Amino acid sequence: MRRSRVVTAILWAGVVVLAAAVSGCGAYYPPHMRPLSSKTRALLAEKGMTASQPILIRVFKSESELEVWKKKDDGHFYHLKTYPICNFSGGLGPKLKQGDLQAPEGFYVVNKKRLNPKSRYHLSFNIGYPNALDRSLKRTGANLMVHGECKSRGCYAMTDAVIEEIYALAVEAFAGGQEKFQVHAFPFRMTTANLAAHTDSSWFDFWLNLKDGYDYFQVTRLEPTLAVCGGRYVVNGAFPAGKYPNPKRACPRYSKLPMVAFKPKSQGRAVAESSLAKPLGSIMDLHFGEITPVYNVMTLGPATPDLKAKGQKQAANGKKEKIAQRAP
Structure with missing residues (x-):
């Protein structure tokens, strides 16, 4: 009798679980199939966006931030959300070789095949390192990702909740017809002030080149042609016969296409951070609205330099002139 009661209880428990699943009250989705939260969909609607519109991603190491932008029907990109980067390895500067544990910097492309629903780090997508520039400079490495679990060995690591949402946005965009999206990875926000604070870096000229792509997107809100x-990268260049140059050779003569400034339209009333800032729970500290980063500008050299310092100052002034020439 006792055994019969145990069997009956187990059967009833199974019926309850099945009924809950059928009713949708206990529906389970594997991580790569989890839909966007209702709050994120509400935010999309608030900003006049749809889940299926194309995306573009920007990464900023120093600020530990990843931005997702959405392309509206007018053909321009508008800011959707800024996510905190949980972890990345290495420091400022590009990845150079396999095993240096450095997170890449540059312009990359992600297609549907680079999504990994079976990642060892919850979910991931491969950003496409090495790209044409990396290969031309003989930089090595593979499997550089944006992924979950907040652990990094050369990748950009997010919390599991954050990567689920970014992954879902990518899946929705691909389902909507986008074939690939760009990922722009920067050492910091490429402002004149930030670059002026890094004139003594060996990567200054490389970062100055990255600023070309940064400025193009900032001014036009369009994907840069690369x-x-x-x-080096050539941004918004027009080459003879419309043919792209050989990445391993010197640049042929080319002209710069006009850069038309775009002023984004108002995205409606401001989103209250208290109501939409944490769409997937308190684990995610997300930011909304206008992006207003704070920059720390370092002073360049002592007030009374010696001859050596004077030469360094002249070099720094030359670099600042280069920055000013690229200012949009």
């Missing part, structure tokens, strides 16, 4: 030649 080519590689002469060991």
Whole structure:
């Protein structure tokens, strides 16, 4: 009799679980199939966006932030959300070789095949390192990701909740017809002030080149057209016969296409951070509204330099002139 009661209780428990699942009250989705939260969908609607519109991602190491932008029907990108980067390894500067544990910097492309629903780090997508520039400079490495679990060995690591949402946004965009999206990885926000604070870095000229792409997006809110030649990125360039140059050779003569400034339209009333800032729970500290980063500007050299310092100051002034020439 006792055994019969135990069997009956187990059967009833199974019926209850099945009924809950059928009713949708206990529905389970594997991580790569979890839909966007209702609050995130509400935010999309608030900003006049849809889940299926194309995306573009920007990463900023120093600020530990990842931005997701959405392309509206007018063809321009508008800011959707800024997510905190939980962890990344290495410091400022590009990845150079396999095993240096450095997170990449540059312009990368992600297609549907680079989504990994079976990642060892919850979910991930491969950003496409090495790209044409990396290969032309003989930089090595593979499997550089944006993934979950907040652990990094050369990747950009998010919390599991955050990567689920970013992954879902990518899946929705691909389902909507986007074939690939750009990932722009920067050492910091490429402002004149931030660059002026890093004129003594060996990566200054490389970062100055990254600023070309940063400025183009900032001014136009369009994906930059990118080519590689002469060991650098060429942004918004028009080449003879419309052919892209050989990444391993010097740049042929080319002209710069006009850069038309775009002023984003108002995205409606401001979103209250208290109501929408944590769409997936308190684990995610997300930011909304206008992006207003704070920058720390370092002073360059002593007030009374010696001859050596004077030479360094002249070099720094030359670099600042280069920055000013690229200012949008």
